[in-house]
Amino acid sequence: MNKNKGIVLALVLIMFMSAIETSIVSLATPAMQKDFNIGTEVALIFTVYLIAVVFMTPIVGELVKRINIKFVVLLGISIFIIGSVFCGLSELSHSFTLLVVSRIIQGMGAGVMMTLGQIIPKLAFPIPQRYKVMGIVGSVWGISSIVGPILGGTILESLNWSFLFYINVPIALVAIGLVIRYFNFDQEKLENNKLDYKGLIIFYCVVFSFLILIAEHITTLWRIVALVVFIALAIILYKTEKKVKKPFIPLEAFNRKVALVLITDLIYSTMLMGYTIFMPIYLQNEQHFSPLQSGLIIFPMSVGWLMVTLILGKLDKLALKFIYMLGFLAMFVGAFAILTGVSWIVIIPFAVFVMGISFGTVYTKDVVIVQEEVPQQHLGSMMSIYTLFKTIGSTTGSLIVTSIYVLDISFVDYGVQNIMLYMILASIILCILWASLFKEEHTKNQ
Structure with missing residues (x-):
């Protein structure tokens, strides 16, 4: 295996562990409630995990400035896997407290891994190759939403829920081996100045x-x-x-383009949560498909996501605003197709494929723009902030889309159509924002 393939495989494994965690663990909540004899407090295992991710994400940029990035990656994976093992051991000890504490540890490791997954492609790959890498890594989130329920259901049918956490161990060991061998990058001179x-x-x-x-x-x-x-x-x-001379938040790195990207990513994260949570619910509860069948129906989203990133590097001659408008248009078309034709199941694979094109375009361009706009000395800090925005978007998105899902809208028949209506409105708002606020610049190549 050559170095580039080794780096990409390591990134995929790292992001897969982070992405699959919520979807696969959610299947075990009924079993956990029964084993620990608890009620709604089982939600703590998700709440503390997300809080730990949010807590850890901003620190990663500072760690990268002071420690070789290879060791930061290994630290993140190690923390994550220690948390995973103790989450599994909590089943043997029948200790819900141990499970909650272990989820905090696991979330801290995930925060490190998720942030570094955005920084490393900048250090390892030039444009346009970076587009392909970011597309492969980004599509892991879509694939995990399908693989998670299938893998989790299979494990729960034959083993107890603790193995949902143990499954991370072999994946992490392979990732650690790849990191040790291939993660050798040229970094800026490490800083020793006082932390803000x-x-x-x-x-x-x-x-x-x-x-x-x-x-x-x-x-x-x-x-x-x-x-x-x-x-x-x-x-x-x-x-x-x-x-402050060396601030924790590098204000000089913010410009109109970066601000638009952060807002766009936050809104898109809420839309992705709506799709990830409620499309499988609609297919299984309303259309009565099995988890495997529903996974196959929505799998074209990952295909569209990956496919568009393979050609994004060839579209750099197009105006950046035009590329974003195409991405927003794709979201509008896909969501509108489901909103108006949800009773025809043949519509959904086409619609989610188009939505995958939108997610792949916007997410990949967002990451690359931040990577290219920000001065090298601020890369770690700004990618931490970028990841934090994405995480907050996902956290708030789950609350927002749940509230939207249960709204009683007279001309909408299914809750999932509420979500599609929200995605249509969000894509229109983003079109207006980019049309009115973004000014094209040709000094840099995104």
């Missing part, structure tokens, strides 16, 4: 005040308080970081 602890702490406060703002089951009063605190802290963070 003040900026880091304020940034965490901003993030967690936002999470409280969008959390479920809080009163209107507390939501207003959280909003005021969030705005105040954001202003304080901005003023603080402007005064």
